Amino acid sequence: xxxxxxxxxxxxxxxxxxxxxxxxxxxxxxxxxxxxxxxxxxxxxxxxxxxxxxxxxxxxxxxxxxxxxxxxxxxxxxxxxxxxxxxxxxxxxxxxxxxxxxxxxxxxxx
Amino acid sequence: xxxxxxxxxxxxxxxxxxxxxxxxxxxxxxxxxxxxxxxxxxxxxxxxxxxxxxxxxxxxxxxxxxxxxxxxxxxxxxxxxxxxxxxxxxxxxxxxxxxxxxxxxxxxxxxxxxxxxxxxxxxxxxxxxxxxxxxxxxxxxxxxxxxxxxxxxxxxxxxxxxxxxxxxxxxxxxxxxxxxxxxxxxxxxxxxxxxxxxxxxxxxxxxxxxxxxxxxxxxxxxxxxxxxxxxxxxxxxxxxxxxxxxxxxxxxxxxxxxxxxxxxxxxxxxxxxxxxxxxxxxxxxxxxxxxxxxxxxxxxxxxxxxxxxxxxxxxxxxxxxxxxxxxxxxxxxxxxxxxxxxxxxxxxxxxxxxxxxxxxxxxxxxxxxxxxxxxxxxxxxxxxxxxxxxxxxxxxxxxxxxxxxxxxxxxxxxxxxxxxxxxxxxxxxxxxxxxxxxxxxxxxxxxxxxxxxxxxxxxxxxxxxxxxxxxxxxxxxxxxxxxxxxxxxxxxxxxxxxxxxxxxxxxxxxxxxxxxxxxxxxxxxxxxxxxx
Numbered sequence: 001x002x003x004x005x006x007x008x009x010x011x012x013x014x015x016x017x018x019x020x021x022x023x024x025x026x027x028x029x030x031x032x033x034x035x036x037x038x039x040x041x042x043x044x045x046x047x048x049x050x051x052x053x054x055x056x057x058x059x060x061x062x063x064x065x066x067x068x069x070x071x072x073x074x075x076x077x078x079x080x081x082x083x084x085x086x087x088x089x090x091x092x093x094x095x096x097x098x099x100x101x102x103x104x105x106x107x108x109x110x
Numbered sequence: 111x112x113x114x115x116x117x118x119x120x121x122x123x124x125x126x127x128x129x130x131x132x133x134x135x136x137x138x139x140x141x142x143x144x145x146x147x148x149x150x151x152x153x154x155x156x157x158x159x160x161x162x163x164x165x166x167x168x169x170x171x172x173x174x175x176x177x178x179x180x181x182x183x184x185x186x187x188x189x190x191x192x193x194x195x196x197x198x199x200x201x202x203x204x205x206x207x208x209x210x211x212x213x214x215x216x217x218x219x220x221x222x223x224x225x226x227x228x229x230x231x232x233x234x235x236x237x238x239x240x241x242x243x244x245x246x247x248x249x250x251x252x253x254x255x256x257x258x259x260x261x262x263x264x265x266x267x268x269x270x271x272x273x274x275x276x277x278x279x280x281x282x283x284x285x286x287x288x289x290x291x292x293x294x295x296x297x298x299x300x301x302x303x304x305x306x307x308x309x310x311x312x313x314x315x316x317x318x319x320x321x322x323x324x325x326x327x328x329x330x331x332x333x334x335x336x337x338x339x340x341x342x343x344x345x346x347x348x349x350x351x352x353x354x355x356x357x358x359x360x361x362x363x364x365x366x367x368x369x370x371x372x373x374x375x376x377x378x379x380x381x382x383x384x385x386x387x388x389x390x391x392x393x394x395x396x397x398x399x400x401x402x403x404x405x406x407x408x409x410x411x412x413x414x415x416x417x418x419x420x421x422x423x424x425x426x427x428x429x430x431x432x433x434x435x436x437x438x439x440x441x442x443x444x445x446x447x448x449x450x451x452x453x454x455x456x457x458x459x460x461x462x463x464x465x466x467x468x469x470x471x472x473x474x475x476x477x478x479x480x481x482x483x484x485x486x487x488x489x490x491x492x493x494x495x496x497x498x499x500x501x502x503x504x505x506x507x508x509x510x511x512x513x514x515x516x517x518x519x520x521x522x523x524x525x526x527x528x529x530x531x532x533x534x535x536x537x538x539x540x541x542x543x544x545x546x547x548x549x550x551x552x553x554x555x556x557x558x559x560x561x562x563x564x565x566x567x568x569x570x571x572x573x574x575x576x577x578x579x580x581x582x583x584x585x586x587x588x589x590x591x592x593x594x595x596x597x598x599x600x601x602x603x604x605x606x607x608x609x610x611x612x613x614x615x616x617x618x619x620x621x622x623x624x625x626x627x628x629x630x631x632x633x634x635x636x637x638x639x640x641x642x
Contacts, residue, residue: 105401
């Protein structure tokens with residue numbers, strides 16, 4: 001589920017508010033999105049893929065992460081290079097090669 | 111729905127409901143036919159549904175007779191011989207053309223082989239769907255995001271003439287009058303948390319049946335996907351390289367991704383099951399990471415190396431998303447049994463190309479692109495021939511919208527009750543009449559409560575409607591499952607374990623308060639003049 005909106009990275013572009021299929025976000029008073037309906041999150045990673053500044057983090061769990069979870073530690077995730085890792089794999093973002101161009105899996109076992 | 115003051119009315123030629131692959135292809139082909147198109151999605155066209163969040167194989171076969179023959183023959187027995195060669199052949203043709211178009215016009219970056227030829231049998235969901243959205247926009251289609259359709263509109267002759275939808279952000283009702291409607295609203299996965307499918311609640315089937323359509327193959331709705339415990343990662347292809355284990359790390363005999371998934375289900379009833387992708391070579395492991403990066407995204411974040419670590423798994427219900435049942439297709443342009451109404455993608459039955467079984471996304475993906483394109487063209491032709499509908503249109507939605515009594519049922523309770531009857535393996539996967547009968551009875555009771563007392567206001571209107579659609583879907587599934595007294599395709603009955611040659615025909619199901627199922631008669635499906 002979505003766990004982090006890193007406000008210092010956010011440019012208030014509203015992309016995540018638009019693309020989220022289940023309307024998890026509302027625009028906060030300062031323009032930074034807030035997680036208004038956490039339980040709506042279907043852990044589909046779309047918001048993270050569309051965030052142009054890698055300000056969002058979707059934890060791999062389909063239920064909320066506990067308060068002391070590493071999945072709620074924005075600084076730790078940024079240091080570990082995890083923020084933006086999905087977008088990097090997709091090759092979305094200026095100057096990156098699209099991942100789809102090289103997405104060739106192995107032949108399936110007979 | 112009582113809030114008539116908040117109604118905004120749009121008028122168009124073709125309304126497409128659902129913005130996944132089927133809906134976007136429908137919008138593209140209708141717009142290319144020269145008509146005005148509105149595309150409404152419950153979430154966001156480009157990010158919603160089963161495809162946008164995944165990578166999917168697609169049933170794309172090079173135009174070589176031997177390869178096509180092998181592709182068609184390979185799945186006929188698995189599907190219980192309910193598919194049709196005519197439909198398979200035209201889906202292969204159409205998929206070939208659409209994937210070429212996707213590369214050349216949408217500029218989808220297909221990988222290339224060592225000869226520089228594009229490899230078009232696999233799609234990365236986010237990349238595919240964002241390009242579909244851009245194409246739809248460039249063709250001048252009006253896109254309505256976060257606007258779930260609630261019910262269809264029909265004219266005095268029963269011709270489908272648009273829909274009423276809800277703008278979730280404003281809470282306003284939008285009335286969209288149209289010359290024809292394409293339902294491409296996905297299947298139903300009962301909000302089991304299968305990847306990207308919380309929006310797939312069977313709304314299309316409910317709206318279609320309320321307008322007079324019938325369903326086909328609803329018994330083929332027992333698909334379950336493997337996922338690491340606690341996640342939404344229902345991408346199963348790579349489990350072809352998995353071994354399955356008990357908690358003590360002994361091998362779970364008979365368990366397999368294909369042909370042994372029911373062993374996993376049976377075991378999960380009493381103990382945890384673990385997997386490890388330990389049958390992949392080093393080279394295959396590298397290729398897998400390249401092929402499906404979002405599969406590894408979840409493992410990486412969990413700190414699990416799926417090739418060397420044992421990880422606990424579960425099975426999540428995929429209902430009619432990976433099942434093959436849906437709205438019956440009555441003609442070659444994906445028209446339904448109701449004039450003005452077309453069905454595409456997972457909303458429609460996919461039995462025509464894969465019978466009662468689909469192992470993965472590839473047939474569904476090919477069907478979505480093909481049926482969407484045909485439905486868009488068919489709807490455009492119908493709308494041109496008919497003209498815009500008159501002013502006297504009637505909304506046909508019932509359950510969840512217009513309770514017959516006092517509102518005393520909440521949508522969350524209804525969803526929880528449906529899930530209790532359709533998610534458990536011992537009910538829906540490992541089917542037996544002794545268990546299906548009481549489950550169906552319970553769903554009937556829930557339906558009666560929904561009819562009488564489920565309603566909502568504001569944004570929750572569509573939540574109530576989703577809950578009603580899921581109850582209806584579960585009832586159609588189990589009614590059909592009880593009517594097919596044999597095992598065929600994915601539908602396995604423990605009390606009827608054998609395939610019965612007498613039941614080698616598709617099964618139609620319908621009705622709202624009183625359900626019915628009956629065999630499809632031999633001459634009812636026509637393709638290019640050939641009776642099925």
